[in-house]
Amino acid sequence: xxxxxxxxxxxxxxxxxxxxxxxxxxxxxxxxxxxxxxxxxxxxxxxxxxxxxxxxxxxxxxxxxxxxxxxxxxxxxxxxxxxxxxxxxxxxxxxxxxxxxxxxxxxxxxxxxxxxxxxxxxxxxxxxxxxxxxxxxxxxxxxxxxxxxxxxxxxxxxxxxxxxxxxxxxxxxxxxxxxxxxxxxxxxxxxxxxxxxxxxxxxxxxxxxxxxxxxxxxxxxxxxxxxxxxxxxxxxxxxxxxxxxxxxxxxxxxxxxxxxxxxxxxxxxxxxxxxxxxxxxxxxxxxxxxxxxxxxxxxxxxxxxxxxxxxxxxxxxxxxxxxxxxxxxxxxxxxxxxxxxxxxxxxxxxxxxxxxxxxxxxxxxxxxxxxxxxxxxxxxxxxxxxxxxxxxxxxxxxxxxxxxxxxxxxxxxxxxxxxxxxxxxxxxxxxxxxxxxxxxx
Numbered sequence: 343x344x345x346x347x348x349x350x351x352x353x354x355x356x357x358x359x360x361x362x363x364x365x366x367x368x369x370x371x372x373x374x375x376x377x378x379x380x381x382x383x384x385x386x387x388x389x390x391x392x393x394x395x396x397x398x399x400x401x402x403x404x405x406x407x408x409x410x411x412x413x414x415x416x417x418x419x420x421x422x423x424x425x426x427x428x429x430x431x432x433x434x435x436x437x438x439x440x441x442x443x444x445x446x447x448x449x450x451x452x453x454x455x456x457x458x459x460x461x462x463x464x465x466x467x468x469x470x471x472x473x474x475x476x477x478x479x480x481x482x483x484x485x486x487x488x489x490x491x492x493x494x495x496x497x498x499x500x501x502x503x504x505x506x507x508x509x510x511x512x513x514x515x516x517x518x519x520x521x522x523x524x525x526x527x528x529x530x531x532x533x534x535x536x537x538x539x540x541x542x543x544x545x546x547x548x549x550x551x552x553x554x555x556x557x558x559x560x561x562x563x564x565x566x567x568x569x570x571x572x573x574x575x576x577x578x579x580x581x582x583x584x585x586x587x588x589x590x591x592x593x594x595x596x597x598x599x600x601x602x603x604x605x606x607x608x609x610x611x612x613x614x615x616x617x618x619x620x621x622x623x624x625x626x627x628x629x630x631x632x633x634x635x636x637x638x639x640x641x642x643x644x645x646x647x648x649x650x651x652x653x654x655x656x657x658x659x660x661x662x663x664x665x666x667x668x669x670x671x672x673x674x675x676x677x678x679x680x681x682x683x684x685x686x687x688x689x690x691x692x693x694x695x696x697x698x699x700x701x702x703x704x705x706x707x708x709x710x711x712x713x714x715x716x717x718x719x720x721x722x723x724x725x726x727x728x729x730x731x732x733x734x735x736x737x738x739x740x741x742x743x744x745x746x747x748x749x750x751x752x753x754x755x756x757x758x759x760x761x762x763x764x765x766x767x768x769x770x771x772x773x774x775x776x777x778x779x780x781x782x783x
Contacts, residue, residue: 375509388430420525571770719750
């Protein structure tokens, strides 16, 4: 397998091939077209590797016949090389100079046409190209599964013009593009080997996974709308099918799952966890939820998980033995929206020169954007600076200046104008719940 030297090995092999097989040998250089090669005064042909692309067909393929078929994860890097080929006459300003350059270019094309594949059987025949009898193919490419093939790439005049326009110190020169495929560079990362199968295990699963058909906040007396906006502590109704198993769990967001009784009726009522997990069939007492794990305002996914023993057979070449293992079956996810909650506004009235404090739950989180909304005027909740008069925001209390209300809201009448107050966190907006602020002039 070629190492990282394989790319340079292709360039060296092409240079040796041209030196050995051209009818009228000339100097062969490997340099950018805008670089003058020192020590070269006569006619020459230049090969410039200007582009390296990954070979998509071999991207995930291991070398056939090499390695264990159970190994995976580290196929070689297979790349294609594109060369810009230009020819130069010994003297560039004579009448026949361009004709000489054309003849050199034709000689190069004839060599690549006669020897399109760089095989290990190609040997050096001219002492000027190297030791006679040695392989033309560079040592870094020998014993490779994939052989390097040369193809005249159909580059348009526009593509060639773009290449030459990027080199400001040289003029456009007649040139060709040849593509060499493929060079494979072996990975040095450690490969993984799958362990052999010691025992066969076959399971028969007849249990259907649970399915949620709807989830909403349990309606208060007199409510008819199924509200999907919930607050921590609100009871949530989950309806669905296949909710009977040995163990049934409910999961809110990324919290730990909560075990509930099997719901033969297909209906579950459970409160949204706040700062503690409720007592359940696995935990007889409530458990605290770490502060960093508590649910925050925004989209809230709800899922039912059914755990059921599944029977199977385990064995090698014998008839096997009956076994049973618990398997989890996860339902689809229902979407709710967790919203902040306001419990009080202080003061109840004031002017644009005052500060407004809002108390409640889930009002602020340092990683989420929060707004206090008076009427339809939003005020962003911010950490106070050195000279700011408001208090630092917390999960249960935020304070904002009302100065922006002077331009965001109409000038209030002499007795003031009452506006509802809400809080929006992470796009989830609290309910007004009759809480308002009297804006006075």
